[in-house]
Amino acid sequence: MRHTLRETWSGLRRNGSMTLAVIVTMWVSLSLFGAGLMTMQQVDLIKGKWYDKIEISLFMCVKDSQGGTCEPGKDVTQAQREQIKQRLEAHPEVQEVFYESREEAYEEFKKTFSDSPILDSLTVDQMQDSFRVKLKDPAQYAGVVEQAKVMPGVQNVQDLHKVLDPLFNWLRALQWGTIGLSVLLLLAAALQIGNTIRMAAFSRRRELGIMRLVGASNSYIMLPFLLESLVAGLVGAALACATLAFGYWSIIVKNAEVSIQALRWITWQHAGLAMAAVVLVAVLLAIIPTLLATRKSLRV
Template sequence: MRFRHIFSETWSGLRRNLTMTLAVIVTMWVSLALFGAGLLAYQQVGLMKGKWYDKVEISVFMCGTESPQSETCTGSSEVTPEQKETIEATLKGNPEVAEVYHESKEEAFEEFRKAYADSPILDTLTVDRMQESYRVKLKDPEQYEGVVTSVLGLPGVQAVQDLREYLDPLFKWMNLIQIGTIAASGLLLLAAALQIGNTIRLTAFARRREIGIMRLVGASNLYIMLPFLLEAVLSAALGIVLACATLAAGVYFIIIQKAQVSLKAFEWIGWNHAGIAMLGVAVVGLVLAIIPTLITTRRYLRV
């Protein structure tokens, strides 16, 4: 009997405040979807950094048959074995270097084939046109200037490339997008919390006579709060479901169907990352529904 009354009061509250309930659902939907997108962006940045930023810090490219004429490259001549030994010894002897990997022309071509498997550019290069290189991992990624300086002018070295020069702007923009998305979703989540509080306050005011009678007959605070709490949780649950559906559609159509097919050189987020974001959306959504309701009911249900 008591549960029937609780559910009846919950339905009555939803029906009386249908417009505000819809506004809460839509606001929760949009804000939680943006919050989930921020979580996905955070995970994507982490994957890209793990593959491209942390693993390879510096690339030392050797002279080849097509290298431009310079002080360290003699045009059509490739790097000699003696020059390679000197370069490798210099790198391994540097205290800032953790590991040194040699990449042959064949290995470089194989990586090129994997990265551009379905691209017409694959037919434009051959193994002979690839460059040998040394991939250098540093003990401290911030301390790279000394390594660059030590090998930059050695005979046989065409160029020294610090990948962070190219990756840092990308990661900065992605971090800005991530922060902006979470900040915008935070404002919308605050608006949703305020809307939930106002809805509960108006509902409590409309039922003030019923609440007074319930208090006089000895009803507990929990019994009086439950209809309001269920009303808020149901509204939040609908917003959570819609937000999770939006995230799932985004991952499938944007990441799986488009990004993973077009840009195979990058590692992209998948369903496991989407699941983590959806879990975060569900937790935040329920907290935003429960906390404002408890605060509002404790304040306005005193008769």
């Protein structure tokens, strides 16, 4: 074991510049990879919270409303309300239907704008009664929205999915862009590790030939090379984990959680899972290229 450790240290010193290049590449690529994983978890948390609470709102026609299926100068009739409720409750994607009267809407309006000068600008007769629809699966909203738009007596259908879907699409694009860039850099790191080990094996070819002649096993010969690449990979992973921890603390803990408390943010547990994945990828990147690079030159 002493000989293996001595050879490992000697190899690290002999290929210091290449090892440093591998560490830096691993550091940057693993940091991006971990950041992509943390972004993925954050998007899932936000989407899970908002999508579970999003409801589709159907606003009924009043005399001065325009658009939708409203008849000019006419309110929605009671028969139309009953028909709308029945059709909504019969839809297979609808879990529950809530009705809010004009009076209830006006009371909510007064609470919301109690200190605003626009409080006296509306009366109860000008308010719109509405139906709020809770879906079984919030992602399956398109069919309900399309059906609601053509129901007689409906002036407008409010659907926050149209606002949130583009936001989540951009976040997903950012997340996969980060992971894709990190994969390219990880591939570069793997190639660097393979070239470094191949050059190290070539520079020690006489020594390795003697070891093969005296009957040294493949595992004994390859172990110093594996340790060299493993050290470089683990150092890069440690730097990446430190970067992720600092980024989480400075961005999420000290800023995001303080300024936007309404959102659910990832915790140290989520960051720890990303760091564990970073370490696992680092170990695999250290071992696999080394085995591939030394397979031919170290064959007994």
